[in-house]
Amino acid sequence: MKNILLTACIAALSLTACDSKSGAETTAATPAATTEATGCGEVAYVQVEAVLAQSDLFLTEGAALQAKTEKAQKSWAQKEQNLQYEAAQLQEKYQKGLITTNDAQAQQQSIEKRVAAYQSSAQKEAQTLDEENYVFNNRAQDLIHRAIRAINADGRYRLIVNASALLDADTTLNITPAVLAKVNELYAADKKAAEKK
Incomplete structure (x- = not known):
């Protein structure tokens, strides 16, 4: 009953929003105006960023990936600061004459090896995160294209x-809510299908 009422409301909104159509065209278009979309005419627009930010895909997987990326970046920054501090402390000790040249060189080599290992590790981790972000973005774009x-x-x-890309548009042409609902529906279906495998 709620679906029929919602369909009737959307159809009524479509009729009032698209008053430039003739009566015969409007009645013919009414069956097509289902709960899927609210735009009218031959043109519509989608706020893709809003769909991505509000989608179940982002709220579950995207937010986790974003947090993982931020955590990794903070970790890299902290490791870099620690190694730079250690190198500065070594330089200061050497300049004050608190350690021998041989000890300073040995410690410098040790720091350089740890810097190289850190850089290699960080690079591999960054590549993995880039790949995960790339796959996530492709999945999101695929869901949006399928929904549209x-x-x-x-x-x-x-x-x-x-x-x-819009400078100005009538809000009756906005089909973002319909696209978001369809994206969430497709995501749920994909998730359910993946769980069955």
Whole structure:
């Protein structure tokens, strides 16, 4: 019953928002105006960044990946600071004559080896994180493209654009909520299918 009421409300909004269409065209378009999208006419726009930020994919996996990346960056910064501090302390000791040249060289070599090991480790970790981010972004883009194709399966829109490229547009052309709902639906279906494997 709620679905029928929601469909009727959306259809009524579509009729009032698209008053430039003739009566015959409006009645013909009403069945196509389902709960999937609220835009009217042949053009619509999507706030892709909003869909990405509010999607279940980001809220579950994306936020975790973002936190993992931030943690790694903080760890790298801390390790670099520690090694720089150690090198500065060694230089200070040597300049004050508190250690011999041989000891200073041995400690310098030890620090250089740890710097090289740290850099190699950090580089591998960064490559792994880059790959994880790349895969995540591709999954998100795939979900958005699939959602838009599903929403426009009936071909009601001739043009759907990313809102980031818009300078001005009527809000009745905004299909972001419908795209977000479809993205979440597709993500849930993909997740369920992956769990069955």
